[in-house]
Amino acid sequence: MSRSGCHTERGELRIYESSDEVATELADYIAELSEVSVKERGFFAIALSGGSLISLMRKLCGAPYNKTVDWTKWYIFWADERVVPKNHADSNYKLAKDCLLSKVPLIPSHVYSINDSLSAEEAASEYEFVLRQLVKTRTVGVSEINDCPKFDLILLGMGPDGHVASLFPNHMILEEEDEWVTYITDSPEPPPERLTFTLPVINSASNVAVVVTGIGKAETLHLVIDDVGPDCSVLPARMVNPGNGNLVWFLDKLAASELEAFKCTEQEGKSRK
Numbered sequence: 001m002s003r004s005g006c007h008t009e010r011g012e013l014r015i016y017e018s019s020d021e022v023a024t025e026l027a028d029y030i031a032e033l034s035e036v037s038v039k040e041r042g043f044f045a046i047a048l049s050g051g052s053l054i055s056l057m058r059k060l061c062g063a064p065y066n067k068t069v070d071w072t073k074w075y076i077f078w079a080d081e082r083v084v085p086k087n088h089a090d091s092n093y094k095l096a097k098d099c100l101l102s103k104v105p106l107i108p109s110h111v112y113s114i115n116d117s118l119s120a121e122e123a124a125s126e127y128e129f130v131l132r133q134l135v136k137t138r139t140v141g142v143s144e145i146n147d148c149p150k151f152d153l154i155l156l157g158m159g160p161d162g163h164v165a166s167l168f169p170n171h172m173i174l175e176e177e178d179e180w181v182t183y184i185t186d187s188p189e190p191p192p193e194r195l196t197f198t199l200p201v202i203n204s205a206s207n208v209a210v211v212v213t214g215i216g217k218a219e220t221l222h223l224v225i226d227d228v229g230p231d232c233s234v235l236p237a238r239m240v241n242p243g244n245g246n247l248v249w250f251l252d253k254l255a256a257s258e259l260e261a262f263k264c265t266e267q268e269g270k271s272r273k
């Protein structure tokens with residue numbers, strides 16, 4: 001059950017007691033969006049990231065979701081991927097496959113992993129080409145305000161430096177406006193070569209959820225969510241702002257502990273006692 005929730009200029013905050021509760025609520029949220037998208041569009045186009053997000057999605061593999069979700073309508077993409085072979089320990093595809101995708105009855109041809117036999121630049125351009133075909137057939141929706149894909153859901157994590165997908169602070173790809181998928185060869189975190197959706201694609205989605213847990217992210221999250229100084233404008237997580245879509249932050253109380261909204265609720269709770 002949600003410990004507290006509120007709407008801010010940076011989207012809706014859903015704060016839970018523990019990361020296990022985040023996992024429970026995240027599964028429910030994804031299943032609900034899948035149902036709505038399948039009803040409205042006939043498909044559910046979802047983009048994943050790497051990191052702890054994937055294990056936080058684990059409850060989708062169990063009851064009731066293994067039976068109630070219409071997995072055959074899912075189309076899976078990656079908001080970012082590391083340029084390594086698919087069976088490499090660093091691969092976001094491998095992580096998702098091992099923890100989730102191999103445990104649910106998806107249609108294998110609906111899983112759009114990145115071509116690992118190409119260079120970063122070639123793989124980015126091929127991935128964008130594939131996306132363009134799927135937007136043409138409306139398997140992936142299209143934005144009403146630009147020609148960008150409109151994913152039903154993009155799931156992101158956030159690094160302690162405020163990066164999302166493979167959009168790192170101060171990197172010039174934050175300014176990319178034309179490409180849908182781009183690449184970097186100088187990631188501050190290994191491995192250095194990565195593909196990533198650009199901000200226009202992330203911000204064109206119908207729904208974006210950023211899932212952040214643990215005390216190590218608390219200070220950065222405060223800079224991202226609360227308006228506390230000029231430096232925070234360079235944080236990529238702060239640039240996530242789906243204009244025509246919904247932004248939801250799934251947080252455990254450790255990650256949320258520095259947020260103004262969280263501190264207020266804690267204070268109110270104490271004064272009531």
Ligand SMILES: O=C(O)[C@H](O)[C@@H](O)[C@H](O)[C@H](O)COP(=O)(O)O
Nearest residue numbers: 049050051052157158159164165
């Ligand atoms: O491929 C990647 O590295 C990820 O997509 C990246 O953006 C990740 O989501 C964050 O680094 C948060 O990761 P954690 O939740 O594991 O800290």
